[in-house]
Amino acid sequence: MTEPIILKPYSKAEAARIAEAAELAGVSIETIRRWTVIYGLGRKVGGTWFISKVALFMFLEDDETALAAYHQGDRTSPVVATYFQRL
Known part of the structure; x- marks a missing residue:
């Protein structure tokens, strides 16, 4: 498996x-940290962790198809673009 594109x-x-991200999801900071590593919801940028709101929304809505497409670098298909429109 290749590294997810986040x-x-x-x-x-x-x-x-x-x-x-923890506030958006209604969970603790520790839960967000754990989800980020396990489910590929974010990455470090300049030593600081950032969470993709798009990936987080996909995860919270249990949209595995959209999250898999996002991880593969898809940013424009309808299944993924719908989440970007929420930003």
Whole structure:
């Protein structure tokens, strides 16, 4: 399996710091950290973790198809683009 493509290209509108992502999801910071590593919801940029709001929404809605497409670098298909429109 190849490494998931997360926040590439980097988008300030798409990126959330861990505390913001935890608030959006209604979970603890530790839970977001764990989900980020296990489910590929974010990446480090300059030593700081950023969570993709798009990937987080896909994960929270249990949309495995969209999240898999996102991880493969898809940013334009209807299944993925719908999430970007929410930003």
